Amino acid sequence: xxxxxxxxxxxxxxxxxxxxxxxxxxxxxxxxxxxxxxxxxxxxxxxxxxxxxxxxxxxxxxxxxxxxxxxxxxxxxxxxxxxxxxxxxxxxxxxxxxxxxxxxxxxxxxx
Amino acid sequence: xxxxxxxxxxxxxxxxxxxxxxxxxxxxxxxxxxxxxxxxxxxxxxxxxxxxxxxxxxxxxxxxxxxxxxxxxxxxxxxxxxxxxxxxxxxxxxxxxxxxxxxxxxxxxxxx
Numbered sequence: 001x002x003x004x005x006x007x008x009x010x011x012x013x014x015x016x017x018x019x020x021x022x023x024x025x026x027x028x029x030x031x032x033x034x035x036x037x038x039x040x041x042x043x044x045x046x047x048x049x050x051x052x053x054x055x056x057x058x059x060x061x062x063x064x065x066x067x068x069x070x071x072x073x074x075x076x077x078x079x080x081x082x083x084x085x086x087x088x089x090x091x092x093x094x095x096x097x098x099x100x101x102x103x104x105x106x107x108x109x110x111x
Numbered sequence: 112x113x114x115x116x117x118x119x120x121x122x123x124x125x126x127x128x129x130x131x132x133x134x135x136x137x138x139x140x141x142x143x144x145x146x147x148x149x150x151x152x153x154x155x156x157x158x159x160x161x162x163x164x165x166x167x168x169x170x171x172x173x174x175x176x177x178x179x180x181x182x183x184x185x186x187x188x189x190x191x192x193x194x195x196x197x198x199x200x201x202x203x204x205x206x207x208x209x210x211x212x213x214x215x216x217x218x219x220x221x222x223x
Contacts, residue, residue, distance in 0.1 A: 099145070105154050
């Protein structure tokens with residue numbers, strides 16, 4: 001099976017802009033989770049979607065949002081970008097809730 | 112989720128066995144123990160998962176004592192390509208959504 005794919009791999013935006021990142025889970029996986037990784041804060045959970053519904057949410061401001069489509073593909077959106085949003089954004093999918101498989105990530109740089 | 116404690120860094124040489132221990136004193140009855148490996152600018156890669164005793168796969172072994180308050184990831188005969196950050200996670204991921212809490216991890220450096 002193909003692994004988790006994320007697009008784009010790299011992105012440069014300026015403050016105040018918005019961005020949409022995409023994630024395609026492993027075929028058959030219905031759960032998709034998003035994480036933010038920065039040198040200072042490490043890996044932090046953003047939110048999780050299961051069957052098009054947000055099932056769990058981390059401690060991030062409302063500027064961070066997401067959605068999941070009927071084919072389990074997911075997108076996350078960050079509005080009004082801030083410099084501190086520069087990070088590696090990771091998507092993970094799972095079939096059983098014990099094991100998550102991560103994609104390669106999207107590197108976002110906010111200038 | 113149970114908090115985990117693991118060494119910040121470890122050094123080793125090629126061909127040696129590396130054991131990374133993780134402490135999780137507050138592990139709950141339903142918690143599993145999972146280890147991930149991460150290379151720079153890549154997503155974490157699942158290595159191994161266990162509940163009790165010993166689990167082995169083609170990559171590593173996981174030793175869990177009877178009290179489950181700690182676990183040890185064992186990497187046999189490491190190579191330079193095993194240089195990475197290793198994360199130990201503990202949690203019950205059933206029925207409540209997939210929310211993994213990563214600690215600081217252990218930076219393993221393998222040298223010639």
